[in-house]
Amino acid sequence: MNRFLADVVPIVVAIPMIMLVGLISFFSLDQSFLLSVVFSLVGGGLTYWLGSLYFTSRFLKKHQLTRKEYQYIKKNIEEAKPKIWRVQKALISVRHLSSFKQRTDMIKMIRRIYSLTKKEPKRFYKAEPFYYSHLDSATELAEKYVFLAQQPKKNKELELSLSETRKTLKELNKTIEKDLYKVLSDDIDILNFELDVAKQTIQTRKESKIDESRRLK
Structure with missing residues (x-):
């Protein structure tokens, strides 16, 4: 989870929620315009808060941080x-x-x-x-x-x-x-390890082909 997404996604989710709660309050529940606005803001704020907690938690878990x-x-x-x-x-x-x-x-x-x-x-x-x-x-x-x-x-x-x-x-x-x-030390260590594995794999294949060629002879 990218930190940018963790910040932006809750906002993106909260905006339509504000509109949805406002429309439901005004048209379906027959609330006044003022109350509908209050309910929509509360609903949007709650959605943003919960979304922020969820995505921040995922971000911290991914990076192993408190x-x-x-x-x-x-x-x-x-x-x-x-x-x-x-x-x-x-x-x-x-x-x-x-x-x-x-x-x-x-x-x-x-x-x-x-x-x-x-x-x-x-x-x-x-x-x-x-x-x-x-x-x-x-x-x-x-x-x-x-x-x-x-x-x-x-x-x-x-x-x-x-x-x-x-x-x-x-x-x-x-x-x-x-x-x-x-x-970058961890990345360099991982790359060196992968290079060693790749070299070992190539060497093993070469030796396997040589052995196979000797058997055919």
């Missing part, structure tokens, strides 16, 4: 969103051609970690260093670099500071890359 765990993860992911926007804005505005690929790679990796943990909340536990430390560092360094680079006059000390910030961002880029690999 409601408390999910609220904790959701809070951290929501707090990260404006930071990601800030670091992306800062990195894009940097005018330094030789570090362009490094900066675009960092943006891609940050957004990938965010999208993966938002889609599959349990991955958050593998990305905790990213959310608690590395994202903040990237945001602060990128904004500091932009601020220094925008100064009209640059002396040796300022140029040295810009150079050191670029080096630190390069190191941080490698750290965030490791964060992404950690988030």
